[in-house]
Amino acid sequence: MVTNLPQEAKNKWYEVTLTKNPQEKIKLMQEFLSLVPKHKGTEKLCRQVKTQISELKDEIEKKKQMKKGTAPSYFIEKAGAAQIVILGATNVGRSSLLKAVTNAEPEIASYPYTTRSPIPGMLQFMDLQFQLIESPPLIEGASQGRGGGFQILSLVRNSDGVILMVDLSDDPIEQYMMIIDELEKARVMTVPPPGEVEIQKRGLGSEIQFIWDGKLVNCTQEEVISLLREYKIRSALVRIKGDVTLEIVEDAVFGNAAYRPTFIIANKLDVEGSSRWVEPLKEVAKPLEVVPLSVKRFENLPETIGSRLFSLLQVKRIYTKEPGMEHSKIPVVVKGELTVGGLAKMIHSDFYTRFKYARIWGTSAKFPGEKVGLDRPLADGDVVELHV
Numbered sequence: 524m525v526t527n528l529p530q531e532a533k534n535k536w537y538e539v540t541l542t543k544n545p546q547e548k549i550k551l552m553q554e555f556l557s558l559v560p561k562h563k564g565t566e567k568l569c570r571q572v573k574t575q576i577s578e579l580k581d582e583i584e585k586k587k588q589m590k591k592g593t594a595p596s597y598f599i600e601k602a603g604a605a606q607i608v609i610l611g612a613t614n615v616g617r618s619s620l621l622k623a624v625t626n627a628e629p630e631i632a633s634y635p636y637t638t639r640s641p642i643p644g645m646l647q648f649m650d651l652q653f654q655l656i657e658s659p660p661l662i663e664g665a666s667q668g669r670g671g672g673f674q675i676l677s678l679v680r681n682s683d684g685v686i687l688m689v690d691l692s693d694d695p696i697e698q699y700m701m702i703i704d705e706l707e708k709a710r711v712m713t714v715p716p717p718g719e720v721e722i723q724k725r726g727l728g729s730e731i732q733f734i735w736d737g738k739l740v741n742c743t744q745e746e747v748i749s750l751l752r753e754y755k756i757r758s759a760l761v762r763i764k765g766d767v768t769l770e771i772v773e774d775a776v777f778g779n780a781a782y783r784p785t786f787i788i789a790n791k792l793d794v795e796g797s798s799r800w801v802e803p804l805k806e807v808a809k810p811l812e813v814v815p816l817s818v819k820r821f822e823n824l825p826e827t828i829g830s831r832l833f834s835l836l837q838v839k840r841i842y843t844k845e846p847g848m849e850h851s852k853i854p855v856v857v858k859g860e861l862t863v864g865g866l867a868k869m870i871h872s873d874f875y876t877r878f879k880y881a882r883i884w885g886t887s888a889k890f891p892g893e894k895v896g897l898d899r900p901l902a903d904g905d906v907v908e909l910h911v
């Protein structure tokens with residue numbers, strides 16, 4: 524269901540998108556909210572806009588603090604194949620996990636709120652590394668800024684994935700629901716959306732143009748164009764990925780939600796009575812994977828976490844080689860799909876523009892050294908020799 528906002532509200536949102544000034548934006552967003560009729564169909568939208576208002580207020584506050592030099596920063600430079608945030612309520616064992624699988628030495632204590640700022644560590648898995656970051660504990664109301672919530676949630680937004688950690692000895696379902704709820708309010712999704720829309724606004728004069736990496740579901744191209752017109756979007760590049768409904772298009776007008784691949788570690792399985800929570804938690808958390816374990820007792824933890832992340836993020840290691848030479852020992856590491864053309868672009872634009880052919884070895888090759896073009900998809904472990 525699209526929200527069916529009155530045209531007045533749609534016009535107001537257009538004004539919101541025109542201004543860059545945060546104070547002005549907040550004022551217009553508040554005016555926008557007052558124009559939105561309150562019912563079930565607009566609930567989610569109102570929540571999202573309220574979160575955006577809170578985030579802007581926080582941004583203004585931080586800028587002030589920055590001038591005074593008192594702003595805490597949670598930003599951590601990315602390293603390794605991916606940056607993963609260990610997220611959870613207090614005392615669930617986040618520091619214990621970080622210490623068990625990385626080189627970091629966080630403080631572990633039986634009392635709550637030990638970790639006050641994010642702590643990074645590197646997890647070695649096969650010939651690559653994942654960067655894990657223990658986040659300070661997440662509390663209810665984080666999406667409204669409680670307990671440093673904005674900083675924690677922006678840490679999550681900037682990451683490539685999440686390990687959501689719960690404590691099996693203390694109602695893990697409640698912990699799980701609280702965290703998912705806060706993430707949702709902050710427009711972070713833990714399961715992939717069926718479709719995505721990217722709206723790139725362009726200068727006046729051009730029309731609405733589509734790029735198709737998917738299809739429209741239950742709506743026509745004309746309906747999409749007329750919905751966008753109602754929001755005064757008349758010239759834009761609109762990329763349709765996956766299965767896109769009119770609702771998803773409208774969502775994109777208000778700023779896209781971010782998808783962060785996630786799996787759950789249900790810790791403290793060693794505590795008596797904990798195992799009774801495992802099945803109910805799995806049921807509630809579907810389709811997220813739940814890994815019940817005890818950080819204290821578990822052996823082979825780096826391997827277990829590493830392999831989970833490897834498949835969750837669809838990591839691929841591609842080894843390049845020059846003719847007549849051994850392949851490189853250090854792989855090019857990517858997440859998601861990659862073609863020979865994509866690899867060439869990654870290495871140097873010259874390899875792409877002057878590309879003649881490539882030879883490949885590994886699972887993607889029909890036979891060792893097969894000659895292929897730019898479109899050939901690559902798999903983990905492939906060796907590629909580019910010819911220009």
Ligand SMILES: Nc1nc2c(ncn2[C@@H]2O[C@H](COP(=O)(O)OP(=O)(O)OP(=O)(O)O)[C@@H](O)[C@H]2O)c(=O)[nH]1
Binds near residue numbers: 620791818
């Ligand atoms: N029984 C049991 N206790 C554990 C396990 N893992 C961690 N703990 C204990 O749980 C307590 C909290 O562990 P931490 O690793 O500090 O937890 P945290 O999530 O980092 O906590 P804060 O940073 O304070 O929010 C400590 O007393 C740990 O020894 C486990 O697998 N089993």
Ligand SMILES: [Mg+2]
Binds near residue numbers: 631637
């Ligand atoms: Mg800790």
